Amino acid sequence: MSQDGVDLETSLGYLLKEASSALRAAMEDVLRPLGMSVTRYSCLELLAQRPGLSNSELARGAFVTRQSMNVLLQTLEEEGLVTRPARAPVGKVLPTRLTPRGRRSLQGATAAVRSVEARMLAGMGEPEQAAAFRALRSMVDALRDGG
Amino acid sequence: MSQDGVDLETSLGYLLKEASSALRAAMEDVLRPLGMSVTRYSCLELLAQRPGLSNSELARGAFVTRQSMNVLLQTLEEEGLVTRPARAPVGKVLPTRLTPRGRRSLQGATAAVRSVEARMLAGMGEPEQAAAFRALRSMVDALRDGG
């Protein structure tokens, strides 16, 4: 760098992006050897924690559009990692569930991601983590209603 | 949502992604009317604060690849918002600078983004902001060396 930060380095927004970017990169690094992407992992993890989630709910949870999640679900279905009923039990919503194979595929990935998160939190005490959690939640809420 | 969070809602990593996503969405909302994207704004803002940055440095600062930044710079150059020397003064590095027109184009965008950041920080006191800053920086550093 030619010159040290004047303003960007003091901006919480920029730092937020920096942290999120670093986290994503670290996750990609550990997931790649397992043949898994971040979006793929997010989808499976969501389904493990909340079985029966719909396509749209998964999309919101993984921060992608319905359309993107839809093609991902089709792939996962072909690979036998998830199942969706052929016809909607109610409305148009197709509740998705993990197959045993999907659960197995998720195991290693979950462990890898946990280790990344642990590394990220190393050097932070419990109260600092709690403070960070409160701060981030406050930011999310403040940005949401102002939308 | 079908069910309240079991684990994801308590994960700092997930919350970090959520906050970053909300911030980006809010920025896009205020920048779109100005005919500007987040990456475009980031590039111009970087150049305003650190004139003479190279393509690669801009890419790192805006969290995209050199290749992506390169095509953006070509566009900005065609539109007369930035200038790059035809030949590198030293090495291969082409120092980029904002034109007066680029500076003008940036003005409104900067104000808009500042307002978003202000909204994001509303409801947080000074010590909380400082705590959040320290926590995020700690996370970035911890993720970087482990890479």
Add this chain to the structure above:
DNA sequence: GACGGTATGTCAGGATGCTGACATGAGTCA
């Protein structure tokens, strides 16, 4: 001075995600 390592700018090809649009089903209200 020569050499290996590193960083840069740039080109082509491909993967991923998004915007726009449509039909369908559920809930609301007159």
Add this chain to the structure above:
DNA sequence: TGACTCATGTCAGCATCCTGACATACCGTC
């Protein structure tokens, strides 16, 4: 019941960004 609103699943087309690769220029050690 019928009209209106909203959310969903899905299709097609497009934009964006990335991966891979190459030639070139600096910088260190020898």
